[in-house]
Amino acid sequence: MIDLGKYAAAVLSSYGITLLLLAGLIALTLIRGARVRRHLDQLEARRTRNG
């Protein structure tokens, strides 16, 4: 592990918060994407079944 000196807390927390926020954004994107996709597949399937 490298030595960050006296500013370790500042550097680590900004990297941490950034990664956390980005992870949250990516997770939200993927979750909503999957949910909408599933919903659409359901609807499409119903539509083809009914003709």
Added chain:
Amino acid sequence: MIALLKRDLSLSIRAGGGFGLGLAFFLIVTILVPFGVGPQSDTLRLIAPGILWVGALLACLLSLDRIFALDYEDGSLDLLATAPIPLEAVVAMKALAHWVTTGLPLTLAAPVLAVLLNLQGAGFGWLVLSLLLGTPALSMIGAFGAALTVGLKRGGLLLSLLVLPLYVPTLIFGAESVRRGAQGMATTTPLLLLAGLTLASVALLPFAAAAAIRVNLR
């Protein structure tokens, strides 16, 4: 157009039109501030320009959703949209009516409230002048925000969220000219910028607001 202005004015002065509500709100805000920051007159004098401008801005915000909401509900906005006068002019007139019932009384009441906040003597004239120049922009920007949210059931809170960031330049130039005036510095630059902002808003925003109303009436 004049008839429309008269109609809007008489509607808002009649009971329940919200006339005077903004003034009362302005009064309460300015009275509450000393309770919050303490009674030292030096401190109050320092923050008086900002408090008065923010108070006027919030009081203005209070009655914004009434600009189009009532006409939208009873359908007269549809009639106005198909009337021979352009919708842009309707929007401008409604913003003017809002200014006459809100901005103008606020401007006139501000010097009285400034006494409560120990504003420096030199600042009074600049306070009135800056509010006179700036409040039309507040009404016009507000009319644009009201036009965006007119079709929404719970548009009030959203309206504030949309309009307040748009108020930032007006507030900065307005409060800055009072602050400079109170300290005896030159006020020409912020006042000119404020006037320019107002003129540009009045010239351009009716088009944006009318476009928004057309979408909402579709």
Added chain:
Amino acid sequence: MSLWEYANPQKFMRTSQMVLPVLTVLTVLCLTAGLLWGFFLTPEAVNFGSTVKIIYIHVPAALMAINAWLMMLVTSLIWLVRRHHVSALAARAAAPVGLTMTLIALITGAIWGQPMWGTYWAWDPRLTSFLILFLFYLGYIALWEAIENPDAAADLTSVLCLVGSVFALLSRYAVNFWNQGLHQGASLSLDKEENVADVFYLPLLVCIAGFVLLFITLVLLRTRTEVRARRVRALITRERMA
């Protein structure tokens, strides 16, 4: 072959499906390489100590915060002029990404400001402008969420984006006028790339590339979701009518 072909949702879906895996790989590569390089392999700057490592996220995030709004402005204009649905949906998809970038830039800036300027927050023109930009993003997203009819929502948010851009620009100058930069000295010139030595500059470039790629990937993903959500709406309405 013109750019407008991608305005066709099906064409857009097909092409973005092909491009996305490549983009994802590139994003991951660039971001990990840039951040690891910046975090582990760069020396400390003379005056800043190890806090210099924060610029590898602060500067790219701030760049993308502004570019995301510019992209929304362009796509809103395209929607208003040519009425391509994908364009409006792309603007909607970009807003939350831009919001996150603005938040990252603000937070990392505050964390950096504490040891360097002795305060988390100063009403410096740049900081204040970003705070205002943050508010604009919030209003824009809230308006999208509030309106049910998707076409009306696209129209109104586009108008808001246009007017908002003008006022955001105005605010930028108003804020400059209001407080002529307490911190315009040496500390902020770190943001200007010509003042940064190569050791810091190269990993910064990689990080910027990574953030740009991340933005594009996320916006494509989210636009695909919005296109699907639009189709879901259409199908539900059709079922109800039948």
